Structures are given as C-alpha cells and as structure tokens.
C-alpha cells in the first residue's frame with residue numbers, strides 16, 4: 001500500500017482548514033497539509049480527537065490549532081472561519097470533509113430523523129463552510145476548496161438513501177460554487193472516495209451484519225483492496241496546489257477503478 005505524501009515546503013506561509021479532522025480522511029489531510037508547510041486549523045465536534053490531530057502535527061514539527069465546531073451550525077461555522085483569520089492571519093485552503101452516515105435501511109423503511117441528520121451535516125455543513133470560506137477568500141483574492149463527496153455522490157447505493165442523496169448534493173454545491181467563483185480565483189473541487197480504511201468504514205461493516213466484512217468491501221473494488229486515508233489526502237493536497245491551477249468544478253473519483261466499470 002502507498003505511503004503518505006512527501007514532505008515539501010510548497011505551502012509555506014499558507015493556511016489550511018480541515019473539517020472532520022479528528023479522524024480518518026480529515027486527520028490524514030490535516031497532516032498532509034502540515035507536511036507541505038501549511039499552518040492548519042483542525043476542526044471537529046470531537047474535542048479529544050481534534051486535539052490528538054494537533055498533537056501529531058506538532059510532533060512532526062508542524063503548526064496547528066484545534067477549533068471545536070459543528071459544521072451544521074452556522075454560528076459555529078462563522079466563528080470557525082473567523083478563528084482561522086484571527087489565529088493565522090488568512091485562509092488559503094479548505095477541505096470541507098466532516099460527514100456522517102446513517103444505519104443501513106431500505107428506502108421505504110429509512111427514518112426521517114436519520115435523513116435530516118445526514119443532510120444537516122453532509123449538505124448544510126458543506127454549504128455553510130463554503131459560504132463563510134468564500135467571504136474570506138473573496139476578500140483575499142483567491143483560494144482553493146475541496147469538498148469530500150463520495151463514490152455515493154456519483155452512483156446509487158442501495159440501503160443508503162440519505163447518505164447517497166447527501167453526497168450527490170455535495171457535487172451540486174461544488175459545481176455551483178466553482179462556476180460562481182471561477183473569476184474570483186477560488187477553485188472548488190470535490191473528491192469521491194470509494195471505501196477507505198477509516199472508523200466510518202469500520203462502523204459500516206459492524207452495522208452490515210454477519211455477511212459484511214472489510215474483505216468483502218475490498219473485493220467490490222477492481223484493485224481488490226480498500227483505499228487509505230493518505231491516498232485521499234494526497235489528492236486533496238494536489239487539488240489545492242498550483243499543479244491543479246486550471247482545475248475547478250471536478251468530482252474526482254478515488255476509487256481503485258470502481259467507476260471505470
């Protein structure tokens with residue numbers, strides 16, 4: 001399996017925000033931004049987990065600050081974005097990554113409360129973050145944003161109607177924002193990971209009953225394995241970098257070949 005991104009100084013002087021950075025993909029991206037020289041704002045609802053990400057960044061001689069924020073709450077999001085500027089003076093990159101799933105259920109049996117909870121975090125959360133990030137980036141004259149959608153934003157996923165709906169919406173937000181801000185120097189893209197080894201997938205396997213296993217998920221992907229959080233982090237960092245300077249509005253599959261079928 002592939003190692004983490006190489007250290008570089010390409011983001012020296014830059015500031016990156018990562019939501020859901022206390023775990024999985026968000027933590028890997030926060031570490032990857034720091035390794036590339038950015039100062040990082042680590043945002044999460046889970047305080048101990050977010051502080052642990054900061055500790056790991058500092059251990060690797062990076063600079064980071066934890067801010068507790070629920071992305072579904074506009075006041076908390078506004079304060080989070082203001083905290084980025086107050087703490088580090090600017091905001092260059094954002095990875096709007098916080099997201100949740102719901103227990104698997106057939107569409108006609110899914111609960112309204114689960115649907116609303118998933119849409120609040122995954123859809124309103126991404127929109128609210130972008131809304132307030134854009135406020136700063138417009139003032140600064142540019143920036144780059146990556147939203148975490150999913151393979152479930154590109155194709156249907158039986159038994160996961162709320163999650164699948166939410167991730168399709170993330171791609172809609174991404175494309176709309178990319179067009180609105182294209183001339184303002186703000187690029188907005190989405191990543192669409194298939195199964196990635198994180199606590200979210202561990203929970204999915206647990207909820208899936210006796211027939212569910214990591215091995216089964218791995219075998220659903222053409223490469224025969226699930227991905228690592230670092231493989232998603234690499235793509236996020238690349239999309240934020242000047243190497244992707246003419247790329248905006250894309251929904252990039254990171255899926256071991258799944259969408260090639």
Ligand SMILES: NC(=O)c1ccc[n+]([C@@H]2O[C@H](COP(=O)([O-])OP(=O)(O)OC[C@H]3O[C@@H](n4cnc5c(N)ncnc54)[C@H](O)[C@@H]3O)[C@@H](O)[C@H]2O)c1
Pocket residue numbers: 019020021022023024025026043044045046049069070071072097098099100121125148149150151192193194195196197198199200201
């Ligand atoms: N793991 C996968 O296979 C996979 C595949 C495709 C997409 N994704 C997406 O990637 C993102 C990260 O998933 P992960 O697998 O790393 O999950 P994870 O559960 O390991 O981490 C998610 C983090 O988000 C935080 N969070 C949840 N709700 C929040 C809120 N309202 N405000 C702020 N933080 C909140 C959690 O506390 C947690 O630290 C999610 O958007 C998920 O939908 C994951």
